[in-house]
Amino acid sequence: MERIYIDRQLCEACKGCMLACMAKHNGENIDTLDLLDTSNQSANLIEQSSQGEVAPIFCRHCDKPECVEACMSGALTKDKETGIVSLDQNKCAGCWMCVMSCSYGMINKDTNANVAFKCDLCKDREKSACIENCPTGAIELIEVGEGRA
Amino acid sequence: MVKERCTSADCRLCEFLDSKPELETSFNREPKQSVKCGFGKKGVCCRLCSNGPCRITPKSPRGVCGADADTIVARNFLRNVAAGAACYLHVVENTANNLREAGLGNYATELKGLEMLDELAELFDVEAEDVNEKAVQVAEKVLADLYKPRYKKMELVEKLAYSPRLKKWKELDIIPGGAKSEVFDALVKTSTNLSSDPVDMLMHVLNLGISTGLYGLHMTNLLNDVMLGEPEITQDKVGFKVVDEDYINIVVTGHQHTMIAHLQDALITEEATKMAQDVGAKGFKIVGSTCVGQDLQLRGAHYKDVFAGHAGNNYTSEALLATGGIDLVISEFNCTIPGLELVAEKYQVKMIAIDDVAKKTTAEMLKFDPAKAPEITDKLIKAAVESYQNRRSKIEIDIPKDHGYDDVVTGVSEKSLRKFLGGNYKALIDLIASGKIKGVAAVVGCSNLTAKGHDVFSVGLTKELIKRDILVLSAGCTTGGLENCGLVSPSAAKLAGDNLREVCEELGIPPVLNFGPCLSIGRVEEVAVELAKALDVDLPQLPAVLSAPQWLEEQALADGAFGLALGLPLHLALPPFVTGSEIIVDTLTKNLPEITGGQLIIDTEIESAADKLEEIILDRRSGLGL
Ligand code: SF4
Ligand code: SF4
Ligand code: SF4
Ligand code: SF4
Numbered sequence: 042m043e044r045i046y047i048d049r050q051l052c053e054a055c056k057g058c059m060l061a062c063m064a065k066h067n068g069e070n071i072d073t074l075d076l077l078d079t080s081n082q083s084a085n086l087i088e089q090s091s092q093g094e095v096a097p098i099f100c101r102h103c104d105k106p107e108c109v110e111a112c113m114s115g116a117l118t119k120d121k122e123t124g125i126v127s128l129d130q131n132k133c134a135g136c137w138m139c140v141m142s143c144s145y146g147m148i149n150k151d152t153n154a155n156v157a158f159k160c161d162l163c164k165d166r167e168k169s170a171c172i173e174n175c176p177t178g179a180i181e182l183i184e185v186g187e188g189r190a
Numbered sequence: 191m192v193k194e195r196c197t198s199a200d201c202r203l204c205e206f207l208d209s210k211p212e213l214e215t216s217f218n219r220e221p222k223q224s225v226k227c228g229f230g231k232k233g234v235c236c237r238l239c240s241n242g243p244c245r246i247t248p249k250s251p252r253g254v255c256g257a258d259a260d261t262i263v264a265r266n267f268l269r270n271v272a273a274g275a276a277c278y279l280h281v282v283e284n285t286a287n288n289l290r291e292a293g294l295g296n297y298a299t300e301l302k303g304l305e306m307l308d309e310l311a312e313l314f315d316v317e318a319e320d321v322n323e324k325a326v327q328v329a330e331k332v333l334a335d336l337y338k339p340r341y342k343k344m345e346l347v348e349k350l351a352y353s354p355r356l357k358k359w360k361e362l363d364i365i366p367g368g369a370k371s372e373v374f375d376a377l378v379k380t381s382t383n384l385s386s387d388p389v390d391m392l393m394h395v396l397n398l399g400i401s402t403g404l405y406g407l408h409m410t411n412l413l414n415d416v417m418l419g420e421p422e423i424t425q426d427k428v429g430f431k432v433v434d435e436d437y438i439n440i441v442v443t444g445h446q447h448t449m450i451a452h453l454q455d456a457l458i459t460e461e462a463t464k465m466a467q468d469v470g471a472k473g474f475k476i477v478g479s480t481c482v483g484q485d486l487q488l489r490g491a492h493y494k495d496v497f498a499g500h501a502g503n504n505y506t507s508e509a510l511l512a513t514g515g516i517d518l519v520i521s522e523f524n525c526t527i528p529g530l531e532l533v534a535e536k537y538q539v540k541m542i543a544i545d546d547v548a549k550k551t552t553a554e555m556l557k558f559d560p561a562k563a564p565e566i567t568d569k570l571i572k573a574a575v576e577s578y579q580n581r582r583s584k585i586e587i588d589i590p591k592d593h594g595y596d597d598v599v600t601g602v603s604e605k606s607l608r609k610f611l612g613g614n615y616k617a618l619i620d621l622i623a624s625g626k627i628k629g630v631a632a633v634v635g636c637s638n639l640t641a642k643g644h645d646v647f648s649v650g651l652t653k654e655l656i657k658r659d660i661l662v663l664s665a666g667c668t669t670g671g672l673e674n675c676g677l678v679s680p681s682a683a684k685l686a687g688d689n690l691r692e693v694c695e696e697l698g699i700p701p702v703l704n705f706g707p708c709l710s711i712g713r714v715e716e717v718a719v720e721l722a723k724a725l726d727v728d729l730p731q732l733p734a735v736l737s738a739p740q741w742l743e744e745q746a747l748a749d750g751a752f753g754l755a756l757g758l759p760l761h762l763a764l765p766p767f768v769t770g771s772e773i774i775v776d777t778l779t780k781n782l783p784e785i786t787g788g789q790l791i792i793d794t795e796i797e798s799a800a801d802k803l804e805e806i807i808l809d810r811r812s813g814l815g816l
Pocket of ligand 1: 103105159
């Protein structure tokens with residue numbers, strides 16, 4: 042199965058990945074993306090660590106996902122084969138248990154609806170939008186063996 | 191809950207900001223912008239053509255067109271400097287034009303600095319006898335230079351520059367042709383698929399530095415002296431305490447002091463005072479903010495009644511409006527930050543722009559024209575009265591009267607300092623020679639929120655320098671910060687090293703000499719020239735250094751280019767957006783000493799920056815046999 046691998050050293054904090062993610066999620070491309078529209082939401086984040094270093098934060102699609110554990114409605118599931126932790130917004134009850142349980146803060150409230158919102162690794166696309174738009178190669182999909190974190 | 195915000199060296203300002211949780215200022219926005227784009231920071235993003243934006247990475251070392259990092263960085267940098275030079279040249283152009291119109295009798299304002307007018311007339315070989323005719327001819331000489339084509343050298347450079355420098359500049363072929371044309375061709379040169387030569391572009395940067403320094407800064411000061419009166423050393427109040435809610439208070443943001451020459455005299459006439467009294471105020475005051483406030487403070491001896499005192503620098507302006515005590519903002523140039531509009535709206539402060547280069551979205555446009563000054567003044571006064579009437583009953587006034595100092599020493603210029611020293615610079619040179627003062631450091635320029643926080647680096651560096659017996663000269667928003675943190679008051683002497691402290695206490699001066707607005711960086715550099723002349727050496731031999739720790743904008747880069755052309759070491763706490771090019775970085779930081787004698791020093795830490803500056807000073811001292 043595949044995971045997003047982050048090389049912090051390569052990240053230039055251009056936020057290109059965030060733009061791509063926003064565009065993907067609202068069906069736009071970056072050129073037409075309205076950056077003043079606060080309902081545009083990105084599943085990934087480029088932050089600064091307390092030491093002042095750039096810290097790209099992406100959903101880890103954890104081996105033992107706390108969010109899935111916490112979800113009572115069955116909206117969050119981990120695919121055994123692909124490893125992807127995905128969210129079915131139709132089943133989401135908006136209880137925010139997952140939001141509170143993720144230690145990386147990678148699942149959040151959807152800005153447009155009363156349901157959760159998270160990275161789905163762009164499973165509907167050939168290549169994840171963020172990776173496609175990263176000019177430095179700081180984020181990549183790598184193959185990891187079964188059971189590796 | 192206290193909102194996240196960037197910090198300031200000015201603790202009382204921080205407290206004030208935190209006491210207003212509903213207020214959003216630059217201080218709150220800064221943390222949200224703290225993740226920076228690496229390509230932009232390094233200067234390796236190019237958007238000159240439709241093949242772009244191209245960004246340089248290890249996997250893509252050239253743009254589509256073939257431009258490499260050096261070319262892209264050099265083009266971006268020269269464009270920045272050209273824009274900065276353009277800004278200062280706009281100021282000197284308007285200032286000269288206002289003087290010309292005053293001389294022609296079209297601008298109803300009295301010339302307050304006739305001694306300076308005579309000096310300039312003599313320097314420029316103007317033979318007219320009549321004061322007004324003299325003013326016209328002096329102004330026209332300046333304007334004529336600015337408007338020359340690029341292939342004609344500006345004539346006054348020969349008269350304004352220190353001769354060893356002139357020689358150097360001739361050798362390097364960087365004496366500017368007509369200043370505006372030089373800016374124009376900098377844009378041509380850096381456009382798509384024109385110059386790719388980083389070294390040629392850096393030489394153009396130095397060339398623009400010379401016109402910025404000699405004309406944009408130095409000449410503007412002298413023309414301002416003619417129109418508004420020469421600086422005289424005096425003491426004044428600073429900080430939010432200067433705001434008196436009993437008056438109708440006007441804040442002017444910008445750098446073009448001559449544009450308000452008519453207004454500031456009209457505000458204290460009986461007629462205007464009566465208008466203010468009719469609506470329940472005691473009269474009108476101009477509250478100092480940004481560089482025009484520093485300029486008013488500098489000339490405060492001539493503006494005792496109308497000038498309330500200087501409240502603070504660029505990034506203090508939003509908080510200043512949030513005191514509720516300000517009724518009208520007049521914008522005429524930069525450092526009118528866009529965030530001001532949001533605060534003005536919240537506190538119902540009327541905004542009027544009098545130069546369209548500083549037109550704010552929410553401001554009314556009332557274009558300044560010297561010939562219509564009385565009419566414009568009238569409208570501005572009425573707008574201030576109306577705003578006062580509309581807003582005062584609705585807005586809470588909360589002025590931290592304990593913010594600031596009462597005894598800031600101001601009015602220092604190259605001339606007033608000479609006078610203070612007894613007619614020449616010998617006294618200062620003796621102090622330097624004896625080691626009582628190790629050397630001088632000009633800590634100048636802007637304030638930003640990113641070099642450790644608002645005024646944090648400037649204040650920290652200044653404290654380190656004075657502790658080491660290095661006399662600090664300051665100008666620009668840096669000074670605004672130093673003033674509000676107490677370093678420009680005589681009591682700051684106790685923070686200085688023993689030797690400098692003794693000198694300060696004996697003379698009753700602070701260890702930081704306040705030259706006023708950023709335009710006065712030209713005056714500070716003039717002091718360096720005077721010292722060099724007196725010692726009969728060139729500038730790179732002087733125990734003098736320059737630091738613009740918290741440089742903010744393109745103008746500062748153009749200023750800095752002048753410092754480098756003058757042959758001074760220039761420290762910056764944040765690098766300009768050039769670090770993506772080895773050639774540019776090496777030329778500025780390593781090779782420049784061989785070229786102009788100047789040197790760029792980037793150091794992001796206060797102590798090590800002070801160490802480096804001190805080391806240079808000590809080195810120069812031993813070079814002079816001191
Ligand atoms: S949201 Fe958090 S817990 Fe859930 S898969 Fe992602 S990182 Fe793991
Ligand atoms: S993989 Fe898809 S959903 Fe996840 S951050 Fe990238 S673009 Fe967004
Ligand atoms: S696109 Fe890549 S380099 Fe840019 S911020 Fe995202 S992870 Fe970093
Ligand atoms: S000018 Fe060259 S480097 Fe710049 S955007 Fe065009 S192709 Fe790219």
